[in-house]
Amino acid sequence: MTPKDYRIADERLMMRAVDLSEEGRRCGQGGPFGAVVARAGQVVGEGWNQVTSSNDPTAHAEIVAIRDAAQRLESFDLAGCVIYSSCEPCPMCLAACYWARVDHLYYANTRDDAAEIGFDDRLIYEELPLARSERSLSMTRIELPDAIRPLQRWAADDDKTPY
Amino acid sequence: MTPKDYRIADERLMMRAVDLSEEGRRCGQGGPFGAVVARAGQVVGEGWNQVTSSNDPTAHAEIVAIRDAAQRLESFDLAGCVIYSSCEPCPMCLAACYWARVDHLYYANTRDDAAEIGFDDRLIYEELPLARSERSLSMTRIELPDAIRPLQRWAADDDKTPY
Numbered sequence: 001m002t003p004k005d006y007r008i009a010d011e012r013l014m015m016r017a018v019d020l021s022e023e024g025r026r027c028g029q030g031g032p033f034g035a036v037v038a039r040a041g042q043v044v045g046e047g048w049n050q051v052t053s054s055n056d057p058t059a060h061a062e063i064v065a066i067r068d069a070a071q072r073l074e075s076f077d078l079a080g081c082v083i084y085s086s087c088e089p090c091p092m093c094l095a096a097c098y099w100a101r102v103d104h105l106y107y108a109n110t111r112d113d114a115a116e117i118g119f120d121d122r123l124i125y126e127e128l129p130l131a132r133s134e135r136s137l138s139m140t141r142i143e144l145p146d147a148i149r150p151l152q153r154w155a156a157d158d159d160k161t162p163y
Numbered sequence: 164m165t166p167k168d169y170r171i172a173d174e175r176l177m178m179r180a181v182d183l184s185e186e187g188r189r190c191g192q193g194g195p196f197g198a199v200v201a202r203a204g205q206v207v208g209e210g211w212n213q214v215t216s217s218n219d220p221t222a223h224a225e226i227v228a229i230r231d232a233a234q235r236l237e238s239f240d241l242a243g244c245v246i247y248s249s250c251e252p253c254p255m256c257l258a259a260c261y262w263a264r265v266d267h268l269y270y271a272n273t274r275d276d277a278a279e280i281g282f283d284d285r286l287i288y289e290e291l292p293l294a295r296s297e298r299s300l301s302m303t304r305i306e307l308p309d310a311i312r313p314l315q316r317w318a319a320d321d322d323k324t325p326y
Contacts, residue, residue, distance in 0.1 A: 006303055014305045022313040031326065032313035052324040057239045057263040058226050067219050076220045086310055088302075091291055092262060095255035098287050098300055100220040105302045108310035117318040118325065124261050128254055129292040137261055139251075139268045140169055142177045147249055147271035150185040150195035155280040161215040162281065163194065 006106065009041050013084045014108055016043070021061065021086035024048025031119065035061040035085045037069035037078065037102070044081060045069025061085060062093035066100045076163055078102050087114050090121040091128055099163075169269065172204050176247045177271055179206070184224065184249035187211025194282065198224040199247040200232035200265070207244060208232025224248060225256035229263045239326055241265050250277050253284040254291050262326075 013036050020034025030049035037045035047064025051057055062085050070076055078100040087109040089097060097105055115122040132139045154160060176199050183197025193212035200208035210227025214220055225248050233239055241263040250272040252260060260268055278285040295302045317323060 006305055010303075011305055011307070014307060014310075018307055018310045018313070021310075022316075025313045025317055025320075028323070032317040051239050051262075051326050055233045055237055055239050056230050057233055057241065057326070058221070058230060058259050060262075063221050067221060070218045070220055074218055076214050076218050078220070084305075086313070088304075090258060090262075092255050092258035094291060094300075095253060095258065095287050096221050098283065098290065099214075099223075099253075099255060102300070105300060106305050107302065108305055108307050109314060110304070113311060113314055117314050120261065124258050125291070127261065128257060128288070137257075137265070137268060139270065140173075141251075141273070142169055142174055142247075142269050142271055144174070144177060144181055144271050147177075147181045147184075148276060150181070150188045150249070151272060151276055151280050153185075154188055154195040157188075160191070163214050163220070 010082075010084070010106055013038050013041075013043070013082075014086075014106055016046070017061075017084040017086045018108060020046060020048045024050070024061070027053075029053040030059065033061040033085070033087050033114075035065035035083060037065050037081050037083050039073075039081045044072055058092065060090065060093050061087075062089050063096055066096055066102075070100070076100075082106065087111075088121075090114070090119070091124045173245075173247070173269055176201050176204075176206070176245075177249075177269055179209070180224075180247040180249045181271060183209060183211045187213070187224070190216075192216035193222065195249075196224040196277075197249045198228035200228050200241065200244050201247065202236075202244045207235055221255065223253065223256050224250075225252050226259055229259055229265075233263070239263075245269065250274075251284075253277070253282070254287045 025032035045068035208231035
């Protein structure tokens with residue numbers, strides 16, 4: 001036994017995420033996944049997977065919870081927040097946690113648990129580091145001379161809101 | 164010169180994505196990125212980055228366009244669709260393309276172009292394949308005995324909508 005590196009408060013918030021995973025599943029809204037975003041121990045966002053019920057392939061529990069927290073806190077920057085997910089995030093959701101700047105991520109089930117019941121988390125984790133030409137999702141570059149201009153204008157704009 | 168492996172119709176749809184990237188930037192709604200989802204050459208979804216204007220760290224152009232297409236087509240499954248992004252997708256958006264089951268992905272600018280003007284795409288691509296303990300976003304597993312039950316119930320449910 002190693003000492004636990006989380007507190008009872010974290011365990012309670014994870015229980016909430018697991019409860020949400022079951023509630024969403026029971027309602028038939030999507031896969032059995034729930035997530036909670038908290039700041040200083042208080043819930044500021046939560047959600048469950050709504051892919052099938054909302055016709056939104058991006059409506060994974062963590063994305064729903066991050067969007068909820070960002071709306072409630074009126075900020076796209078969730079620094080100072082922690083996310084509790086009933087399952088280790090898929091690459092989409094893990095990357096979303098980076099973009100949201102959350103401080104820490106807790107998870108209960110693992111990506112292998114998700115893969116065991118047929119979700120593609122493991123496959124996508126394996127695909128992302130591959131060279132573009134080796135991925136199962138084929139990609140083609142279309143080089144347009146003007147495509148870079150909006151990026152150059154963004155870089156030169158002193159009034160922009162960076163993120 | 165190698166022959167181009169895309170058609171003029173693809174180039175036009177990419178021009179639309181690039182136009183959206185500039186329109187979003189000019190409106191100050193977010194980063195200079197646009198995306199189009201098309202089926203049989205017809206636009207079925209589009210969008211630009213709205214992270215800062217909508218307080219949504221997940222509102223990248225591809226996510227916005229995928230959500231738009233899925234709403235319009237009333238399906239979480241975009242098989243048969245192709246996505247055109249003004250910039251190579253970040254890992255969040257690339258994973259979203261896998262979940263959406265799009266057939267093919269076209270891009271104009273590269274992830275390095277995005278990184279050059281300060282976006283974290285490259286960093287996140289480097290982070291995702293790392294072992295959990297080596298990532299800059301720290302992660303902790305909280306093992307709850309009941310966490311796996313919703314997954315088991317999902318697996319056993321014959322009435323579910325898989326995705």
